[in-house]
Amino acid sequence: MATRVAAGRAKSLAKRHSQRALYKTLFRNGMAEEAVRTEVDRFLNSKKKVFRWEFGLTLSQLHHLGLYDLALKLSETLNQRGMTRRHQDLALYFDLVTKTRGIKEAEKCFIEIPDFAKTQPPYNALLKCYCEECMTEKAEGIMKKMKELRLASTPVPYNLLMTLYIKTDHPEKIPLMIQEMKTDDIMLDVHSYNLWMKGIAATGDVSGAERVFEEMKSDGQVMVDWTTYNHLALIYVEASLFDKAEVMLTELEKRINDGDLEAYQCLIRLYGRTGNSVKVHQLWQSLKPVIPKTQLNKSYLNMMRALADLNELPNLETCFKEWESLCESHDIHVVNVMMEAYAKAGLINKAIDIQNHALVRGAKLNSKTHEILMDSYWKGGEFASTIKCINDAVNARGEGTKWVPPMEIVVSLMGHFKRGDDVDGAEAFLNVLEESGMKLGAEVFEPLIQTYAYAGKTNRLMRRRLKMENVVVSDATDKLLDNVCVE
Structure with a gap:
C-alpha cells in the first residue's frame, strides 16, 4: 500500500514538473522570437530555480x-x-x-x-x-x-570527420577512415555505416554502397534501423533508381514507430522525390493531427518541399496558406519554398508579394531568399536587380553559413560591365564578391582589365592586385595591362 502511495506521489510530482517545465513557460505566448525573448528576460529577472x-x-x-x-x-x-x-x-x-x-x-x-x-x-x-x-x-x-x-x-570523432568530408566534397577519404577504424578496433555504429554508404555512393559507386549495406547486415554488433533504409533510398533516388528507392521506403515504413516524426518526414520527402504523390498525401494526412507545436514549421517545410518536387503548385499554395494560419513564428525557410515555386513557374510578382508579406509578419530574410529573386532577375536580363540581390544575399548570410554567388552569374555580370565600359560598377561588384569570401580568379579579373581598357581608364595597381590574388591572365589580356597600368 505504502509503495503504491509513494509511486502515486512520484507520478504526480513528475506530472507537475512536466507541466511547469521551463520551456513551456517560455513558449506560453507562442514561439515567435519577440514573445520568447520577453519570457526569457522575465524568467531571468525572477531568479527562479530550475531542474x-x-x-x-x-x-x-x-x-x-x-x-x-x-x-x-x-x-x-x-x-x-x-x-x-x-x-x-x-x-x-x-x-x-x-x-x-x-x-x-x-x-x-x-x-x-x-x-x-x-x-x-x-x-x-x-x-x-x-x-x-x-x-x-x-x-x-x-x-x-x-x-x-x-x-x-569511439566512432564519434570519426563520424564527425566523415560528415565533413561529404560536406566538402571529399568522399574518397571516407573508406580510409573506415579502414583506420577497423585497424584500431573501433566499432562502427549505424551512423558510421550510413556515412560509409553515402561516401561510396557519392563517388558514383551505387553497387559499392549496396555491398556496405550487406556488410552492415552481417555485423552482429550493429542493429540496422530506419535511418539506413532512408540513406539507401536517397542514394537510389539520386541515381534515378526509383523502383529500388521505393523498395527501401517500404522497408523503412516497417521499422518506424507511429510517433517517430523525423522518420515520417523523411518518408514524405523521399516519396515526393520518387514522384509518388499518393503516398505523400497519405502520410501527410496521418502525420498532420499529431504534429507538436514545436515541430510545426519543420513539418510543413518538409511537406512543402515534397509538393514542390511533385510540381503540385495549387496543393503547395493550399499547404502554405494552412501553415500561415497555424504558425506562431514566420519561418523564412518555409517562405523560401513557396517563393522558389512561384519563381520557377515564372510568377515573380507573386514571389515578391510572398517575401513582402513575410517581412510584415516578422520573418528575417536569409541568403536563399535573395538568391531566388537573383536567379529570376538574371534570367530576365535585369542586371541591376540581380546585383542588388547578390549584395543583399551576402549581407544576409548567417546561421554559420557562407554564401557566394554562382560563377556563371558572376561571369555574366562582369561581361555586362565590360559591354557598358562601367569600371565603377565592376569595381563595386568586386568589393561585394570579396566581402562574400569568394576566391577571385582570372574569370573575374580578365573582364575587369578589359573593362578598364575599353573605357580608356587606368589603374596602376592592377598588376599588384593580380600578384596578391595569385591570378594569371591570358597573353591577350596581359598586353592590355600595358595600357591599364600606367602612372
Missing part, C-alpha cells in the same frame, strides 16, 4: 528554433548562478557560442578548460564546431591530437 533536466530540454528547444543568442544567454546566466556545465553539455554550448560569437570564441572556451578536464567530450565538442564550419585543416589537426591522447576511441 537540470528542464534546463537542458529548454536549451535544446531554443536551439532547434534557431534562437541561439537566447539559448546562450540562458545557459551562461544559469551557469553563473550555480547550474554548472557538465562535459556532456559542452557540444551544445560550443555550438551556441560558434553560431552567436564565432568559432574563435568557441576555441577560447576550450582553451580555458583545465588540462585535466580536457577529456573526450570537450574535444568532440570542438571537433564538431570545426566540422560544421567546414574547417578541414583544424578538424584534422584536433583529430590528430585526440589520437595522440588516445581520446579517439
